[in-house]
Amino acid sequence: MENYLKARGRIFDIQRYSIHDGPGIRTIVFLKGCPLRCRWCCNPEGQEWEPVEMLVEGKPKLYGEDITVEELMPRLITDEFYYMRSGGGITLSGGECLAQPDFAPHLLHACKDMGYTTAIETTGYQKWEIIERYLPYLDYVLMDIKHIDSAKHKAFTGVNNELIHENARKFATSGVDLTIRVPVIPTFNNTPEEIRAIAEFAASLPGVEKLHLLPYHRLGQGKYDGLGREYTMRDIEPMTRDYMQSLLAEAKKSGIYCQIGG
Amino acid sequence: MKKFNTADIPRTERIGRLLHHTFEKMPEIEADRAVLLTESYKKTENEPMVKRRALAFAHILENIPIVIRPDELIVGSSTKAPRSCQVYPEFSFEWLESEFDTVATREADPFYISDETKATLHEVFKYWKGKTTSELATAYMAPEAITSVEHNMFTPGNYFYNGVGHFTCKYWDVINLGLEGIKKQVWDELMSIRPYDADYATKHELLESMIISCDAVINYARRYSVLAMDMAKECQDPVRKKELLQIAKNCARVPEHPAEDFYEACQAFWFIQQLLQIESSGHSISPGRFDQYMYPLYEKGIYNGTLTREFAQELLDCIWIKFNDLNKCRDAASAEGFAGYSLFQNLICGGQTREGRDATNDLSFLCIQASMHTLLPAPSFTVRVWNGTPNEFMLKCAELTRTGIGLPAYYNDEIIIQSLMSRGVTLEDARDYNIIGCVEPQVGGKTHGWHDAAFFNMCRPLELVFSNGYDKGVMVGIETGDLSEFTTFEKFFDAYKRQSNFQVAMLVNANNSIDVAHAERCPLPFAAALVDDCIKTGKTMEQGGAHYNFTGPQGFGIANMTDALLAIKELVYEKKKYTLEEFKEAMALNYGKGLTPKAAKASTNAVVSSLIAEGKKVDENVIAGIFKMFLDGVATDEQKAKFDKMREDIDAVPKYGNDIEEVDLFAREVAYVYTKELNKYKNPRGGIFQAGLYPVSANVPLGEQTGATPDGRLANTPIADGVGPRGGYDIYGPTAAANSVAKLDHGIASNGTLYNQKFHPSALAGVEGLQKFVMYIRGFFDQKGMHMQFNVVDRDTLLDAQKHPEKYKTLVVRVAGYSALFTTLSKSLQDDIIARTEQVF
Incomplete structure (x- = not known):
């Protein structure tokens, strides 16, 4: 057997006591580098593969740390009492x-x-034969479906959506527990029609039971400032609770179980 | 399908009215008890002290005004006005007389006092000069211990000024046997003693005093029966009339006879709870395992159809409000340490039976509901958690936590039982423990725990290391040598241990002196009748009659001392960036920062008085100038820059609360400096000292009396709360902080540890949120943590955090899968989150 404990990767953050990203109490490991460039991304320091310096509370901090599985595990084991009690564990994000x-x-x-x-x-954006290498060790997949219209998808995220949708279908039949998530972003996908279309796509996937609507927030804004990058969503106001409720009602028409938040 | 009946019961309108009536006015100081006590004492000067106490108790209960408040179903009020207090001059009075004019306007727990009451008390107090427990205690204390108290090394003020309290009596015996049954036990003992027994004199007197006391209580209940009957005669409202007649019937029966139904049991319980507090001024007289001893009559009533869950709930709600009807006026300094008008009447549910099975029952759930209906600080509602605690119960508790009232507190059987057994408690007794006051475990009905005996400030001995034992020019500790002699960190740490050990010894002296004073001047015969083995041994609890005896003073400041000592270890001894002398200078000059306005005012007053003493002329401008200097800081700009850098370097040293193994294990060592040393000592009641680790709310006022510390903490600012990390220095969230706390040795701190946390409501949102919250507690308890209590942070707190970001550096807000440190967000984003907070449920 290959010594998988020696595998080396690049991470930029670890967040303990995560309770909104999968079952139980979890630790999230944020992996560095992303092929998408979503305008609303709340982890811009994780987009580039190369380590970046970001100002946090006025002080520069480097994001991007190369580490082996073996070196990383002790930092995850610390919360094992809580995983065991709650059915929690590890979530990989980025x-x-x-x-x-x-x-x-x-x-x-x-x-x-x-x-x-x-x-x-x-994001689900990867060749399926590569994704297959993850499946034997995977219980839950929280996957974004951001838009049904590929051109608009590309305009706001930098990539088309065909591969993503295809992979969503494959995940749905792969045996993992799949939840579809929709970051609901004003000016991008927050009309009732757009949300309804995504919900219907999700409902059409065999075995998908849950859809989460994640309302847009501006919490990533400070990070763009810290990176010296422009935040193009600056002027966009978060939606009201009532409006989110109306979108939820719309999404529910698809017949799938829907909720606001993770 | 479910094991328990947990269906919600709506609150009745009566409860709303009772709440309104109870909290309508400011609490008041009343003089009736003090007057009656003094009358009796004057007539009994030649009697043995224990008999004098019993006769005074009887005289008070015979004559003190009694009232039945509108809408009450459970009666028994110690004062005419709701939430008011009586005065207990036999313990101390001078502080009250000197605070007559400020007690109504002080910040912590003000009480109204009328001019008439002041005049009455002034007359009464004349009798008490030289006769109080506090005066006798002072006479017994070693001069060095008095010096330590004067210099705030520790504060034994709790029992110095007041009764001891801090026990749970055998409520179950009163309910099941009645006071007539207790009296029979006393009579049987009286019959068995012989005139030639060595302890005949004292035992005989005590047993007779117990009979007098029990009769006094029975008589008091009868007075209520007559009052209820009289009120019923006058009452025009047929519904209320019927209620009053029922009250009259109840009070004619209990607590004299065994309770026949749940209502009578509630009334019997209440009289005992109330009157134990009239006998002494002790606080933390704790109902203990209420859901256990009240359950048989509840079950019987439900089973035979004479009791509904709804009526049982209303009775519990009434009792919950009655807990808040009792009050106590403490001296100004103590009031700050126990802020919130709290009497710490701790009522606990759940846990295990004496046989080790789960003890949760339907009544446990009604108790949670009562706290939800009343949302009051009293009773201090707490729950026991063990591996076999049903999740259903935990989820209901979590719902109560989510209301934001800070209750219940959660206690871990899996560590407390073994901790008690290590102190000589039997397995069955240990399984039957309850919590006293804040966090102190004991076996109810058998223990005089003397919990909460003193606050020991773990930061002060470190100050003495830097000053070679001197404080404000006075030798307060011991000479541990000049700073230059500490050539290794071990030598430095050893000096801290020696300074601390000396103060621990002084604390023991102070506590034991107070202990003896209580035994001599304020033995409590009524309480003794209700605690094992006082009848058999013929001694009151104060004289050592209880089955288990302890003294439990509590240390606090672990987080500060861990961080401080590690800063010195790394910066002075390992990296050699600074010298001890530089630390000393930085601390003396408060790291170049100004003092808090309160401290600046005190320092200004000190300087001004010494200038005046030197014969110098001091005008307004000079005073203003001195005040401004203290506010701005006395260091030069160059020094200030240096100290800023120094504090940055200190901040960079790893801190307690972040799940860093080496740091947390060192914290364990620091806690041992206090806890292990205390183990060596014995009290006059034949028991041992056992440490607690918690400050109640005294970390704030006692922090005000503590200079700057090497962890970068500024002078006069609060010391870390409980066993938790310093606010703002635990940066990896609740699991990391809890893991750090769990690495302390909670087992040795058998007088209790306290771990408070703040949570955002979103962490408890929905059923899933409650489940994860419960699992978080269980995860901490799996690691043998002892106690957990939560402030669920609400909108007001977030608004306060906007105004005072320095106090909320680590407040994490979690919204929809993303989390952020609240204070690092911009104002507008914070506003977004505040708006969302209201949407959580």
């Missing part, structure tokens, strides 16, 4: 965790060895 196939599957493997549940938060 960046895009599918973009590190020589590392992420091995990390998931090590987590399964410990008896933790595993999850990924993903």
Whole structure:
């Protein structure tokens, strides 16, 4: 057996006590680098593969750390009491965790060895034969479907959506527990028609039971300032609660279970 | 399908009216008890003290005004006005007389006092000069211990000024046997003693005093029966009339006879709870395992159809409000340490039976509901958690936590039982423990725990290391040597240990002196009748009659001392960036920062008085100038820059609360400096000292008396709360902080540890949120943490965090899968989140 514990990857953050990203109490490992460039991205420091310096509370901090599975595990084991009690475990996020196939599957493997549940938060943008390397070690997939219209998808994220939708179908029949998530972004996909279309797509996938609508927030804004990057969504106001409720009602018409928030 | 009946019961309108009536006015100081006590004492000067106490108790209960408040179903009020207090001059009075004019306007727990009451008390107090427990305690204390108290090394003020309290009596015996049954036990004992027994004199007197006390209580209940009957005669409202007649019937029966139904049990419970507090001024007289001893009559009533869940709930709600009807006026300094008018009447549910099975029952759920209906600080509602605690119960508790009232507190059987057993408690007794006051475990009905005996400020001995034992020019500690002698960190740490050990020894002296004073001047015969083994041994609890005896003073400041000592270890001894002398200078000059306005005012006053003493002329401008200097800081700009850099370097040293193994294990060592040393000592009641680790709310006022510390903490600012990390220095979230706390040795702190946390409501949103919250507690308890309590942060807190970001550096807000440090967000984003907070549920 190859020594998967020696696999090396690049991460930029670890967040403990995560309770909104999969079952139970989880630790999220944020993997560096993403093929998409979503305008609203709340982790812009994770987009580039290269480490970046970001000002946090006025002080520069480097984001991007190369680490092996073996070195990383002790930092995840610390919360094992909580995973075991709650059915929680490790969630890989990013960046895009599918973009590190020589590392992420091995990390998931090590987590399964410990008896933790595993999850990924993903754009789904990767060749399926590469994704298949993740599947044996994966319990939950939280996957974004951002827009049904490919051109608009490309305009706001930098990539077309065909591959993503195709992969969503494959995930749906692969045996993992799949949840579809929709970042609801004003000016991009927040009309009732657009949300309804996404919900119907999700409902058409066999075995998908849940759809989460994640309302747009501006919490990433400070990070853009810290990176010296322009935040093009600056003037966009978050939606009201009532408006989100109306979108939820719209999404529910598709027949799938829907909720606001993760 | 479910094991328990947990269906919600709506609050009745009566409860709303009772709440309104109870909280309508400011609490008041009343003089009746003090007057009656003094009358009795004057007539009994030749009697043995224990008999004098019983006769005074009887005289008070015979004559103190009694009232039945509108809408009450459970009666028994110690004062005419709701939430008011009586005065207990036999313990201390001088502070009250000197605070007559400020007690109504002080910030912490003000009480109204009328001119008439002041005049009455002024007359009464004349009798008490030289006769109080506090005066006798002072006479017994070693001069060095008095010096330590004067210099705020520790504060034994709780029992110095007041009764001891802090026990749970055998409520179950009163309910099941009645006071007539207790009296029979006393009579049987009286019959068995012989005139030639060595302890005949004292035992005989005590047993007789117990009979007098029990009769006094029975008589008091009868007075209520007569009052209710009289009120019923006058009452025009047929519904209320019927209620009053029922009250009259109840009070004619209990607590004299065994309770026959749940309503009578509630009334019997209440009289005991109320009157134990009239006998002494002790606080933390705790109902203990209420859901256990009240359950048999509840079950019987439900089973035979004479009781509905709804009526049981209303009775519990009434009792919950009655807990808040009792009050106590403390001296100004103590009031700050126990802020919130709290009497710490701790009522606990759940846990295990004496046989080790799960103890949760339907009544446990009604108790949670009562706290939800009343949303009051009293009773201090707490729950026991063990591996076999049903999740259903935990989820209901979590719902109560989510209301934001900070209750319940959660306690871990899996560590507390073994901790008690390590102190000589039997397995069955240990399984039967309850919590006293804030966090102190004991076996109810058998223990005089003397919990909460003193606040020991773990930061002060470190100050003494830097000053070679001197404080404000006075030798307060011991000489541990000049800073230059500490050539290794081990030598420095050892000096801290020696300074601390000396103060621990002084604390023991102070506590034991106070202990003896209570035994001599304020033995409590009524309480003794209700606690094992006082009848058998013929001694009151104060004289050592209880089955288990402890003294539990609590240390606080672990986080500060861990961070401080590690900063010195790394910056002075490992990196050699600074010298101890530089630390000393930085601390003396408060790192170049100005003092808090309160401290600046005090320092200004000190300087001004010394100038005046030197015969110098001091005008307004000079005073203003001195004040401004203290506010701005006395260091030069160059020094200020240096100290800023120094504090940055200190901040960069790893901190307690972040799940860093080496740091947390060092914290364990720091806690041992206090906890292990205390283990060596014994009290006059034949028990041992055992440490607690918690400050109640005293970390704030006692922080005000503490200079700057090497962890970068500024002078006069609060010390870290409980066993938790310093606010703002735990940056990896709740699991990391809890893991750090769990690495302390909670087992040795058998007098209790306290871990408070703040949560955002979104962490408890929905059923899933409650489940994860419960699993978080269980994850901490799996690691043998002892206690957890939560402030769920609400909108007001977030608004406050906007105004005072420095206080909320680590407040994490979690919204829809993303989390952020609240204070690092811009104002407009914060506003977004505040708006969202209201949407969570």
